[in-house]
């Protein structure tokens with residue numbers, strides 16, 4: 001790119017950033033009374049990312065009241081807004097050691113970034129910086145040259161956001177409520193404004209957990225490092241004894257899941273699942289043949305002899321590992337363990353989409369549909385307007401299709417110029433795949 005082109009390009013980017021900042025500012029002016037005050041407000045550290053072409057986080061800020069936070073929003077209209085899961089006596093002290101740490105809420109981030117969803121094969125794009133190959137799907141290295149230097153363009157759709165929602169439901173209903181006795185009132189759920197959901201648990205006991213204890217909790221929630229022997233799997237002579245239904249915790253979760261699968265999975269579904277976890281065709285055939293007997297064993301009170309031809313201890317463990325992965329929660333482990341993390345502040349805007357970080361009650365979560373929410377109060381697409389149109393130009397090589405509010409936009413190619421409604425322009429500009437024309 002020549003120097004003058006480069007300057008022109010930089011000017012366009014600056015124009016975009018200014019445009020978006022003005023819109024964010026208007027939002028913060030209009031919605032000053034709508035932004036919730038989080039609990040222990042004065043003990044939280046705040047962090048902001050401003051609208052700069054090379055953004056850096058400003059952190060170690062504290063606020064005495066909502067009014068001063070709202071004033072900050074209106075004055076600066078930040079691109080991203082965060083507050084800490086931790087509580088401090090002096091949150092504004094820039095030295096972590098002098099903040100006077102009190103405790104930390106449990107924060108989990110369930111973001112489709114971290115796990116595979118089938119729709120990524122349609123809407124996530126990768127480009128190898130080394131050999132310039134490109135393609136669709138979730139990749140961490142180039143399938144052609146093996147380079148790890150990939151540029152990725154990750155998109156969202158109803159399907160992956162629904163999968164993220166199911167993970168948060170699993171976390172709440174299969175683990176936090178039954179196993180940890182967390183009261184629904186202690187849980188704060190939010191749509192992150194982009195690719196997933198956050199959950200903050202405000203519970204006095206959990207606040208006191210150290211990093212090591214949080215790691216143990218994460219292992220429990222994900223099912224990683226589970227020991228099937230401790231749960232009761234045992235080889236005696238040539239027999240394998242499985243779990244007993246009356247056991248609590250994980251063995252009970254596994255048995256319940258197995259009974260559900262045995263009652264509902266078709267042959268095709270079993271084939272897919274067993275093949276996927278790496279069992280060979282003979283073993284799969286044998287399992288499918290014996291599934292009625294296995295269901296009988298699991299549901300009968302009297303015995304736990306797990307006898308399927310071809311299944312020794314190794315195959316049983318592979319099988320159980322696959323079932324555990326279906327039950328465990330796909331959460332972001334470093335975020336959950338780290339006691340100095342910041343998470344997005346509810347009611348603020350996400351600078352990569354222009355969507356609102358939307359708080360949701362457990363009841364609201366069920367029917368919530370971030371890209372097409374009919375309830376105005378919960379609608380994260382705050383810039384929705386079909387009347388207000390903008391002319392934009394695509395600057396990314398390829399842009400996947402976007403489906404918002406029941407309308408489809410794209411896919412687009414570099415250089416295309418067209419008019420789109422306000423919220424779509426904001427989304428594509430925030431995603432940095434387009435510039436104003």
Ligand SMILES: [Zn+2]
Pocket residue numbers: 128129130131132133142143144145146147
């Ligand atoms: Zn390559």
Ligand SMILES: [Zn+2]
Pocket residue numbers: 117119120123155156157158159160161
């Ligand atoms: Zn998707």
